[in-house]
Amino acid sequence: MSKVVEISPTTRHEGHSKLVLKVNDEGIIERGDWISITPVRGLEKLCIGKTMHQAPKISSRVCGICPIAHTLAGIGAMEASIGCEIPQDAYLLRLILQCANKLHSIALHDILALPDMYIPGTETKINPFTAEEPVRTVAKRIQRLREIGQTIGEIAGGEPVHPSNPRVGGMYYNISPQAKQKLFDLAKEALPMAIAQMDFMNAVFKNFEKRETVTVGKTTVDMPKEFGYHNQGYMAVDSIFQSSSLDFDPKWDPNRWTDVTPWDWYMGECEVSLEDPDYPIGGTSKIGTKAWPQMQACTSIPLYDGQPVEVGPRARMVTFKNFDHKGAMGQNIAREMEYPDCLYTIIDALDALDCNGSVLADEIPQGDGSLGWNANEAPRGTDVHLAKVKDGRVQMYNLLVPTTWNFPTCSRALEGAPWQLAEVIVRAYDPCVSCATHMLVVDENKKIIAQKLVQ
């Protein structure tokens, strides 16, 4: 007899979401739905009619952890629609900004992921707030890595949170030779720290994966062999940066993408029949609580070739580097492996950057309403923005954000795990729920939602 347990809200990730889980008598998940319950802000709708310069600055405010992804993808989509090629030095500054943001984001996720993990070889869980070693050194290293990431982003992008420097047609300014030297020094400082951090984190994740049992609150559960495995595909457009419809050989295809409503993908109405008041901290939802993932989910379900796909660091590693570590820990390990890449790319880009180069296209067309898209490899995966610009105004704007792609995929990956570990799987996706929940379904799907609402 399967029971339903609900973890609401989930913690240690960005935004507001919950887990509705159907479990068997052993507490193993038979079917899990991980859904966003962040209120829809509807920026795709409100951007219509605004200028192409304003819309990406609005979409930046979707998320404060990865605003760079939304700014760059948004601006890239506008540039793709109007057919504007940006100068090389503007491209390099954007690349530096992108990598700086990824550096800070990975480090931030380390803090969120660590409390699930054990100090290798011990039964002690890691508390990043403790003043005791070895955790203190690690926490300090994470702080410094984030500080460096944000400082590099601040100089190359104008602001580390909601970058002000990028604009349609390039950048507002180039940086001075002095600033370039500062970035170079910071990247050099961060590189050995990032490698040490990567090694530490990967040791911790591999140790977790090999464990027989894991304790959550007062419960000890068996660690499944295939923890967080799923059979969905992967999608990535670049190992570091982006692809756009302006490219000679675009790596993403809008024709392979479709969108469905949560109605077609999630569970129907159900009632919570299992409760654990000891689930840390504050327990799970009360028995008798009604849950209705189909109706409560605040995202749409984007599909690629008719299926949900996984995006993110592992998808990039699988697509471009033949990475083959599956499961939740594989996901985490792939993320850590991106640390050095970020810094090597920053250093290379700084070498190539000409501080006297122009950073603004000579001509910025106003657009004729054709469709353009830009897919940015955000820290959490492929962030595709599609736009139509005519006479400088946005006619259509659509965001397909990494965590939106991952929501249904991750829901499938929950199967086979003890429900107490569901959040560990979710965290492996480094979810950014406010990123995911930015949308209104604006085409014919909207009618479907309306119909279901009436029923």
Add this chain to the structure above:
Amino acid sequence: MDMLGKYKTCVAARSTSSEILKSSQDGGIVTQMFIYALEEGIIDGAIVAGPGDEPWKPKPMVATTPEEILAARGTRYNISPNMAVIKESVRKYGLDKVGIVGTPCQMQALRKAQLYPVGMRYVTDKIALAMGIFCMENFSYQSMKQIVEDHCNVDLHSLKKTDIGKGKYWAYTNRGAVSQIPLKVTHKYEQPGCHVCLDYVANMGDISTGSVGSPDGWSTVFVRSTNGDNIWKKAVEAGVFEVKAIDSVKPGLDLVTKLATEKITKNQKELEHRAKMGVNKGLRNPYI
């Protein structure tokens, strides 16, 4: 009210560099201080009022070389929004130790940003040296143009220096002519926002300087903060300034106090007037 603000020492001083004094407004204090601080690594760049697109129109700029600092010498009697580039200085220019020069209101803006950094992330801990300059009032560019070209009858392109002193507005040309008009005729051109200002000698600067109180070619200098004091002492020790006690020069602090009192009393009255501007209503008072 304390008319001259808090300060540790007050002296009359001028730069020992004849190169700087060649076209400085008074004693070349700000230029000399920034060049010294730049060379000593106390700052790695300074926000100054550099040359603008039109003659005698200042443009705030981030100077990172002595040449750029020298180019900003001389008073331009119209608005230069120096605080506008403060973020740029730590972003685009990547500065860690910022010097900034400004009028009393700009020093206030700077200190407010340091205490209440709204939209001023990563800026406020990087302010290394704030140089305040005395300011009675300011003009818009159009006002200055009107005063110099119409009232003084001097073309802005041939203007070499302007000065306000001894109750007159002075215009000196490159070819040696001098014209002067009574300050009374300039009053209507003043920037209205200056009429509620209660600060004459840049009370919020690390170091404040101006012409009033010292002889021509010299400046009156207030050393205010601990930071300012340390830098000033080092600079004097290094011999970049010639210093006299303020009570050994004419007209001395008495005149400074007198002018400061005049400015503050007058503008206090304006504030009180604005509070009762309408019938049963008034205009906003930013000080309350």
